[in-house]
Amino acid sequence: MGRYVIRRLLQMIPVFIGSTFLIFFMVYALGDPVAALFGEKAPDPATAAQIRHDLYLDHSLGAQYLHYMKNIFVGDFGTAFNGEPVLTLMGDAFPITIRLTIVAIIFEIIIGILLGVITGMRRGKPVDTGVLLLTLVVISVPTFVTGYVLQYVFGVELKWTSPSVSPSAPFNELILPGLVLALVSLAYVTRLTRTSIAENTRADYVRTAVAKGLPRHRVIIRHLLRNSLIPVVTFIGTDIGALMGGAIVTERIFNIHGVGYQLYQGILRNNAPTVVGFVTILVLVFLLANLLVDLLYAVLDPRIRYA
Amino acid sequence: MSTGGSGATDALMAPTPRPPGGDEGGPLLDVRDLHVEFRTREGTAKAVNGVDYSVNAGETLAVLGESGSGKSVTAQAIMGILDSPPGFITRGEVVFQGRDLLKLGNEERRKIRGAKMAMIFQDALSSLNPVLSVGEQLGEMFRVHRGMSRKDSRAKAIELMERVRIPAARERVKQYPHQFSGGMRQRVMIAMALALEPELIIADEPTTALDVTVQAQVMDLLAELQREYNMGLILITHDLGVVADVADKIAVMYAGRIVETSPVHDIYRAPAHPYTRGLLDSIPRLDQKGRELYAIKGLPPNLLHIPPGCAFNPRCPRAQAVCRTDEPPLYRVSEDRASACHFWKETLDDDSLPSPDA
Numbered sequence: 001m002g003r004y005v006i007r008r009l010l011q012m013i014p015v016f017i018g019s020t021f022l023i024f025f026m027v028y029a030l031g032d033p034v035a036a037l038f039g040e041k042a043p044d045p046a047t048a049a050q051i052r053h054d055l056y057l058d059h060s061l062g063a064q065y066l067h068y069m070k071n072i073f074v075g076d077f078g079t080a081f082n083g084e085p086v087l088t089l090m091g092d093a094f095p096i097t098i099r100l101t102i103v104a105i106i107f108e109i110i111i112g113i114l115l116g117v118i119t120g121m122r123r124g125k126p127v128d129t130g131v132l133l134l135t136l137v138v139i140s141v142p143t144f145v146t147g148y149v150l151q152y153v154f155g156v157e158l159k160w161t162s163p164s165v166s167p168s169a170p171f172n173e174l175i176l177p178g179l180v181l182a183l184v185s186l187a188y189v190t191r192l193t194r195t196s197i198a199e200n201t202r203a204d205y206v207r208t209a210v211a212k213g214l215p216r217h218r219v220i221i222r223h224l225l226r227n228s229l230i231p232v233v234t235f236i237g238t239d240i241g242a243l244m245g246g247a248i249v250t251e252r253i254f255n256i257h258g259v260g261y262q263l264y265q266g267i268l269r270n271n272a273p274t275v276v277g278f279v280t281i282l283v284l285v286f287l288l289a290n291l292l293v294d295l296l297y298a299v300l301d302p303r304i305r306y307a
Numbered sequence: 308m309s310t311g312g313s314g315a316t317d318a319l320m321a322p323t324p325r326p327p328g329g330d331e332g333g334p335l336l337d338v339r340d341l342h343v344e345f346r347t348r349e350g351t352a353k354a355v356n357g358v359d360y361s362v363n364a365g366e367t368l369a370v371l372g373e374s375g376s377g378k379s380v381t382a383q384a385i386m387g388i389l390d391s392p393p394g395f396i397t398r399g400e401v402v403f404q405g406r407d408l409l410k411l412g413n414e415e416r417r418k419i420r421g422a423k424m425a426m427i428f429q430d431a432l433s434s435l436n437p438v439l440s441v442g443e444q445l446g447e448m449f450r451v452h453r454g455m456s457r458k459d460s461r462a463k464a465i466e467l468m469e470r471v472r473i474p475a476a477r478e479r480v481k482q483y484p485h486q487f488s489g490g491m492r493q494r495v496m497i498a499m500a501l502a503l504e505p506e507l508i509i510a511d512e513p514t515t516a517l518d519v520t521v522q523a524q525v526m527d528l529l530a531e532l533q534r535e536y537n538m539g540l541i542l543i544t545h546d547l548g549v550v551a552d553v554a555d556k557i558a559v560m561y562a563g564r565i566v567e568t569s570p571v572h573d574i575y576r577a578p579a580h581p582y583t584r585g586l587l588d589s590i591p592r593l594d595q596k597g598r599e600l601y602a603i604k605g606l607p608p609n610l611l612h613i614p615p616g617c618a619f620n621p622r623c624p625r626a627q628a629v630c631r632t633d634e635p636p637l638y639r640v641s642e643d644r645a646s647a648c649h650f651w652k653e654t655l656d657d658d659s660l661p662s663p664d665a
């Protein structure tokens with residue numbers, strides 16, 4: 001197991017370098033960051049050249065990338081559009097997005113799995129059909145639509161929660177945004193759980209559990225669920241990275257100053273250090289989450305052995 | 308005042324002595340006129356159509372019959388693990404220790420399952436839970452039915468594994484089913500069925516999934532334990548060789564009915580039903596090596612449309628007009644034999660009816 005983890009960590013290095021270079025290349029190909037600094041007016045050529053030199057922009061793309069990576073390793077992610085270090089921005093934004101992601105994951109686990117178990121055990125019944133239809137709607141309607149609708153209904157009309165989130169973004173204000181962020185994944189978790197439960201209810205070992213005279217709840221929880229939830233848990237695990245990166249829309253709707261908000265600002269103002277820095281961290285989160293999921297898989301299913 | 312010191316360490320796995328027979332002097336298990344049907348989209352499949360058989364304590368009943376004849380469904384109905392829906396018991400009684408199980412509530416049924424009657428399934432790999440250690444799965448019997456602690460139940464699990472002669476039980480108790488060989492896995496299944504010393508064990512083709520080399524070992528173990536604990540055993544099998552060795556009596560099933568019941572030796576000497584006759588003729592025999600094997604011609608009936616009269620009539624070499632119209636009742640052949648054939652006497656007497664292919 002230890003060797004496996006080391007091998008996986010080593011494999012991450014080329015993936016990490018490749019993906020960050022790609023992002024770096026794309027962002028710098030987007031446009032001229034110096035011109036963006038000056039907005040409408042054309043910059044004085046001498047000043048522009050000076051800025052270019054300061055920002056290491058007068059070198060080749062490869063050299064710029066190396067320079068950037070070198071700085072990252074000493075914790076220097078460059079300067080954001082508002083003059084603050086990108087690192088400070090990250091320190092503010094990531095905790096907020098992590099909180100938002102936690103809320104979303106909790107929704108996925110509680111509601112998604114519960115609905116999946118109920119529908120999986122009552123296939124063909126009205127509950128099942130109703131929930132399936134609902135998941136279809138949730139999956140096919142874009143997040144910004146459901147987001148604005150829920151914001152209007154619960155924030156503006158019913159006033160159960162404030163329609164926008166305050167800068168400190170405490171948990172209680174993140175409940176509705178967390179639900180919006182979770183919705184699509186939640187629908188997938190429901191369907192995945194349902195299929196998995198349906199498959200496993202007919203399994204021989206469930207019949208054995210019944211033949212052993214175990215009470216129904218024990219058959220369901222200890223035998224049926226324990227097996228059925230393995231694919232669901234791994235799905236939710238891989239979803240962590242996707243949720244954090246996918247919070248852009250949700251954070252825009254509820255004016256949450258998290259990762260998605262900062263990324264959006266960075267793109268809007270053509271600020272390369274912000275975009276590259278944030279995406280680099282997201283790539284890392286994604287890779288680590290995947291490794292954790294694979295390890296978790298081996299813990300949950302003893303038939304999986306990594307060597 | 309009792310000191311309470313005596314007998315606290317009871318001999319753990321020593322079989323508890325029990326009186327022969329059921330509580331009321333009748334058989335341990337008496338299945339009467341059992342009917343089971345599956346209501347599916349294609350129609351109602353009549354899988355079991357009036358099964359009667361009985362087992363006494365310490366007795367082994369072998370249930371024979373082609374695939375689809377309802378052997379497993381009958382067993383599931385007795386155990387109370389029938390897939391319902393689509394399966395429904397429409398008629399009959401399952402009298403166990405003097406009580407009709409079909410009249411009991413779910414909770415009473417559950418307490419009997421595993422504790423008083425247990426089942427051994429064919430494929431131990433798929434029948435054991437892949438993500439729980441064998442120790443947990445064995446110990447679960449004691450934890451649920453006896454309320455034992457985790458630690459005590461683990462000790463019990465180890466004893467059980469030693470009881471079914473799994474080597475290095477103490478280490479292997481932590482392992483998972485996929486880490487055992489087929490034969491060892493089936494021993495785990497046997498241990499699980501044996502855990503609470505049930506009065507009755509139903510073994511549904513316990514050796515079919517195993518290598519030929521370990522089949523005999525597993526069968527011997529099962530027979531030995533059955534004798535030792537004086538349990539009733541229903542052995543569902545295709546292996547007529549095994550039947551001759553371990554069974555006391557035989558029930559032959561066809562299209563969801565018992566067509567012949569008999570003590571084991573009588574049936575080998577002279578079958579009283581043409582279907583049994585066909586089954587016996589299809590056993591490979593050493594003295595007839597090289598001769599082409601006899602096979603009953605035709606296919607088992609579609610359970611959605613069982614032929615009128617005797618269900619076996621389209622395939623029966625002895626069939627007459629009456630067989631196509633009148634369903635034969637279970638005729639009493641002798642004190643402990645019965646046959647559902649209009650011509651049981653002729654079949655019994657005429658031991659030299661030529662096989663159609665001879």
Ligand SMILES: Nc1ncnc2c1ncn2[C@@H]1O[C@H](COP(=O)(O)OP(=O)(O)OP(=O)(O)O)[C@@H](O)[C@H]1O
Nearest residue numbers: 345354373374375376377378379380381390393610
């Ligand atoms: N869950 C089910 N749903 C629908 N039909 C079923 C179900 N289980 C069994 N049957 C039907 O009942 C019939 C009898 O099945 P059963 O499993 O008892 O046969 P068997 O005698 O045990 O055969 P085998 O030797 O192959 O195990 C089968 O033909 C099958 O079509």
Ligand code: SF4
Nearest residue numbers: 617620623630648649
């Ligand atoms: S009743 Fe007729 S068809 Fe049925 S087994 Fe006897 S002889 Fe054959």
Ligand SMILES: [Mg+2]
Nearest residue numbers: 378379380511
């Ligand atoms: Mg069967």
